[in-house]
Amino acid sequence: MNSLYHKILLFVKILIFLLYHLSGNTIGCCIMSSIYYIKIFIPNSIFITIITSFFISFVFSLQMVKEFLYLNAVQLIGSILSISFIRELSPVLTSIIVIGRVASLFTSQLASMLVTEQIDALLVLGINPINYLIIPRILSMVIGLPLLNIISIFTSLISGSFVCFILYGIHPNVFLSSVVYNYFFLDLFKSILKTLGFAVFISITSCVWGITSRGGSHGVGLSTTSSVIVCLILVFILNFLLSYLLFNNLISSFEFS
Template identity: 60%
Template sequence: MFVRRILLFIKVLFYLLYDFRWWQTCRALNVVDQIKLVGINSLFIVMITSFFISLVFTLQVVKEFMYLNAIDLIGSIVSIAFIRELSPVLTSIIFVGKVCSFFTSELATMLVTEQIDALFILGINPINYLIFPRLISVLVTLPLLNLFSILTSLITSSFICFILYSIDPLFFIRSLFYSSLIIDLSKSLIKVLVFAFFISLISCIWGLTAQGGSKGVGLSTTSSVVTCLISIFILNFILSYCLFNNFVSSFQMS
């Protein structure tokens, strides 16, 4: 089963890189439907999660920086933490739990009920019709959700600093620009795009390789979620090392 999934993964990658005709056969209406499904329905839970994570993180950080008399660095530290690491990873994890599990279960159900066979009979390529619209929708929506997560986190952090510690929001905003904000945002976008590419392909491929009826649907969905989560953590380390290890300190650049 694992070998079969790896081979299908390689086949899809080869198809993406060397056969550009898939753009012509990928239906725009399917892409729009998937964007509506995965994007709008995920926005609320991403913002709620970012709100409470930001509350807790700010509560823990602000007291320590006030003790060190480094209040002018609070906004910068919060922005670095959320833009570089917390928002991309948390948003992707939420996306895996809500959307990728749905992709896998939906495609696995189509497979065990022989709907995929019907597509072959009609002369429709399942990769074009099922995988690519979902891949494009995730590549579009996950970066946008990440931006909403970052914005929600920073606004929440500024709010809690003002309410609990009487730190002026303008002072907090000025502190944001002590860090390399634009560079961090661009690298955060790179992270999320890589996450989106892998988790969308994994969730679709695991769905199209399900076996064993309704039990197989459940097993494939569970395996897909676990594989996506592990992939996020591994990719996050690799990308963080490549993007930030040799990066000059944000405070040195400011």
């Protein structure tokens, strides 16, 4: 219980440090430090994001399109797929990929540095580990996760168009003309906001679990595993809360179509 309490306090402390840096103080230096992690972040995640988004959309479209054809609602196929991926599937799917590929890496790196006393060395040199190690990692995820989300959205729409054309004979022009619904760009903006929220919580949680690792080299593995589990739970809870706050209205996306 004391360990969890310590992690929560550290989480809040890091969040305050992040807000301080984002207010303009030393933000340029932190962004420069974040470039190194972005170079790790994007290449490690982009391929699996594209492949996963393509085939998830492939299966989703395979199941949905035939039902819309039965209802004679071909003009809604693109919009429904677009709404599904922009609002829910792409943000959550991308976050899960990032947790497995990047958050686990952050936790294991920091836990290993703690075990090998590298963090103690930073303290001896008068360097704040939060500023030097954690804030750049958080900023890299805040920049990288929304970019991957956008890539996932457009990959899923391309996949949906491919399924409609190859399997059901729906011309891509028909599909793509129905993709942009009334609130398309507003929903795209909200989807980016959602991934920003996910990025902050995932990155801080993974860093907290890494920097509070205990038990030597054995503890590195335990910290990484528990970090992934906690991040997944947080994403699912946050997804509900953010979806309720961002998309909780009774106005249909097709009301003025």
